[in-house]
Amino acid sequence: MDYRVIKENDLFMLSDKKGNIPQDHPYGLGLYMKDTRFLSKLDLKVNGQDLVLLSSDGANSYLSTILMTNVHMETESKLELWRESVEIERKRFIYDDVLYESIKLTNYYPKPVTFQLSVHMDADFMDMFVVRGFQHGELGRRTGNINGPRTVSFHYEGADHIKRTTVISWDRQEETANDGDVMFNVSLAHGQTETITFTIQPQIGEVKHRHVSSPQAAVELLQQSYNAWANRITKVQTDYKPLQSLIDRGLSDLRILLTDLGYGSFPVAGLPWFGVPFGRDSLIAALQMLPFAPEVAKGTIRTLASTQGKAVDPWRDEQPGKIMHEIRYGELANTNQVPFTPYYGTIDATPLFLVLIAEYVKWTGDLSLVRELEQSIEDALLWIDRYGDRDGDQFVEYHQESSKGIANQGWKDSADSVVHRNGDYAQTPIALSEVQGYVYQAKQGVAELYEALGRIGEADRLRKEAEALKVKFDEQFWMEDVQYYAIALDGNKRQVGTITSNPGHILLTGMLDEVKAEAVARMLVSPVMFSGYGIRTMGAGEAGYNPMSYHDGSIWPHDNSLSILGLSKTGHQEEAGVVMTGLIAAAEHFEYNRLPELFCGYDRSIGRAVLYPVACSPQAWAAGTPLTFVQALLGLFPDGIHRKIHLSPTLLPDMNELSVSNIAIGDGILSIRVERAGTELNWSITENTTGYEIVTR
Known part of the structure; x- marks a missing residue:
């Protein structure tokens, strides 16, 4: 840079x-x-x-x-x-x-x-x-x-x-x-x-x-503050030096990006231009950090709850219960010349807020935070059903109300990011595929929390709503001819059939059956989607594909990270390994082996990864991406409510050793060592003070 x-x-x-x-x-x-x-x-x-x-x-x-x-x-x-x-x-x-x-x-x-x-x-x-x-x-x-x-x-x-x-x-x-x-x-x-x-x-x-x-x-x-951070977080050691360098860099950058506004530390989105609280970005970065510093998730949840929407305000795209997109503190914001005080034009931050709460409890068992934020949780669920689902069709859609707001309100928020296969831009209201997955995961996760709190009737209702969404999602988003999901439904409920990375996020949500998960995994690592350095945002050959674009063919590490976790969770660890190996190779072409916000989607055959000209670096969810490699390699998915830890360790082809120690789970810690001896892969738990049952796949 x-x-x-x-x-x-x-x-x-x-x-x-x-x-x-x-x-x-x-x-x-x-x-x-x-x-x-x-x-x-x-x-x-x-x-x-x-x-x-x-x-x-x-x-x-x-x-x-x-x-x-x-x-x-x-x-x-x-x-x-x-x-x-x-x-x-x-x-x-x-x-x-x-x-x-x-x-x-x-x-x-x-x-x-x-x-x-x-x-x-x-x-x-x-x-x-x-x-x-x-x-x-x-x-x-x-x-x-x-x-x-x-x-x-x-x-x-x-x-x-x-x-x-x-x-x-x-x-x-x-x-x-x-x-x-x-x-x-x-x-x-x-x-x-x-x-x-x-x-x-x-x-x-x-x-x-x-x-x-x-x-x-x-x-x-x-x-001293940096030393305290290093001593507190999970430790990783591997003989695979490129991965070790990437993890160390990610942890260092995330510490730099932490800010505290009075509710606990949380990650701002990135530098230089996004050093402020974001909804989606901060939530996803905190999710990536759960195996390393779960207290950051707590700070993120509390910070975003403090600015949760209270009123219907079209200028700020605000509705009651909605989680903000971005807040600014400058002169134009203070005089209401821009709507970022905060601005709420994001369709995914609210379900992701609920997802992070549920995942935080799975890692920590901390139901006290759920009790503290019961009203915020209820308000977010109400927003999903009353305001997120604009027309009562079970899908959450977005439409820009603010004259100075954002047109596309998913994570691909550039104006050209949701495009039909014939090259026409989709018209709002737009229902994005991954957002429906987040809603499914949110309702299933909150149902477990409610059940743990004795709210059985509400838990049952949320599970039924989630299952109904799953059925309808498959009916409306699945494209039989290409064996893949559409990125979205447009304002006329037509499929936006362009092949994109968005459905990869759904693997992590648990909404896909085994056959559909297999099809998504296969597409993500196909030559259409996988450049050799990572999963492209849009498939090569699509009408909107452009490897130099911001969202239509570029490669975003955080986008890959959610797919990697989903691939690991659904048992597709070979495919997860392919993507991780590509990103590790890409990082070697960037300054300080740092994964940037995004890079161009050119095929690896050109010999190097190409940086997007104005990519932020360091960027929180890019820095958090190598942390998800560790979780994916361990196949580590704890369940604090049922006091279980799911594990399925593996190694990348160039690795022979991986030791991960001081992982905070529940009230204890877990340490794991994975080794390759010839063709054999062996792993052992070197410390477990969690009291949780270990479940292996």
């Missing part, structure tokens, strides 16, 4: 590889908090000249290290600074909503050197929707800058009447400082090093003089 991003909780910085923020950069580089850009310019120069990049390390998205040097500087035969004389190391991290940046200067010239280091900064306080070119509207105004000893602050009053301030301080006496242009005269003996540290604090509301930790204390506290 051509940018560097660091994040901690609610603050993130997006810069170029040199660590700079060029003014008016087309990609919207900057320092952001609450959807506002608090730093729109940051340039570092020596004697007024740009620096030469040596290395730029973005492996850890909480600590960035950039190494640079000076260009050759000579005027009229007078040497000012020999090339590569000064090493400039920039290190930056975020802690407690403060950006810390240290600039370490080292002289490698054989004699003393003198030069001017200049830092050029500005803040435009632009709303993220405006930065990205999506919206324009009434905005606020800059209200001036204040210069002080070793400090400068930029001030803004928004159209929402909220004051926003960026306070910048540094720890060395400058030569001059004027409205964000700071000059330091530096003299260094041979081998001498000097460090200048900046702190940058975004502030919302009245400016408050707050204590800022020393850089040393702040980085130690930040590191």
